Amino acid sequence: MQNNMEIDMTNKKKKTMGKQKIEMKKIEKLNYRQVTFSKRRAGLFKKATELCVLTGANVLALVTSPGNRTFTFSSQPNPEDLLRPENRTDGLIQRNQVLQKREYLNDRYEKLVAALEEEKKIGERLRTEEGSRRTLWWEEKVDLEKMGGEELEYYMMALERMKNNVENILMEKEKKGVFCVPDSSMMNIPDVTHYNNI
CATH class of the missing domain: 1.20.5 (Single alpha-helices involved in coiled-coils or other helix-helix interfaces)
Structure with a gap:
């Protein structure tokens, strides 16, 4: 009797291949690839659901199929809520x-x-x-009272040109983030405008 059962067991063949280890490389056949994608996607989303339920974590998953269809899973009704910093x-x-x-x-x-x-x-x-x-020319002591009109004008133009050059250099350095340019109210610049009338 026992022999008959053993014979019956050996005659029965497995109808499925069972769980087998798969080599991790791209599946060449398109149909097999799509079936694998669907099963793995379902498994991924199931694991994401379990993670949400067990730990209360917020999960957002985006998956694109081989056919360029996008599938999403979100633990929130609006997936965009998870991307906002205040919800993290x-x-x-x-x-x-x-x-x-x-x-x-x-x-x-x-x-x-x-x-x-x-x-x-x-x-x-x-x-x-x-x-x-x-000494530099602007460091020299100058008696503005003794200057003639043309000489005074030339001197003021030179000072104005120097002031503009310095401002340009400072602004260039400020753009590079080296330091800030103080406004002219902070600078102690003597007022020479009254010498225009000499």
């Missing part, structure tokens, strides 16, 4: 804010170091030039 967890927001601040401070530090190096080079160049010259 506080810890994630704080971590992102810390990272952004750190990134900003590192960037700012690098710019300041570069600006400092640039200023050191300028200082060295000025010290070198200063050694070769006694």
Whole structure:
């Protein structure tokens, strides 16, 4: 009797191949690929649902099929709600804010170091030039009362041109983020407009 049962068992063949390990490479046959995609997508969405139910996590999944159809899964009725920062967890927001601040401070530090190096080079160049010259024309003492009209006009144009050049250089450096340009009310610039009438 036992032999008969063993014979019956050996005559019965498996109707399915069972669970087999699949090699991870792209499936060549289109039909097989689409069937696999549908099953795996369903499995992915099932796992996402379980994750939401068990942990209360917010999950958003976007999947594009081989036929270029997009499928979405969202734990919220409106998937866009998950993309808004106010709906993310506080810890994630704080971590992102810390990272952004750190990134900003590192960037700012690098710019300041570069600006400092640039200023050191300028200082060295000025010290070198200063050694070769006694005084610059704008450093010389000038008696404006003794200047003639044409000479005074030329001197004022030179001062105005120098002021414009300095402003342009400062604005250029401000654009690069090196430093801020103070407005003219903060600068101690003498008023020479009353000399126009001389």
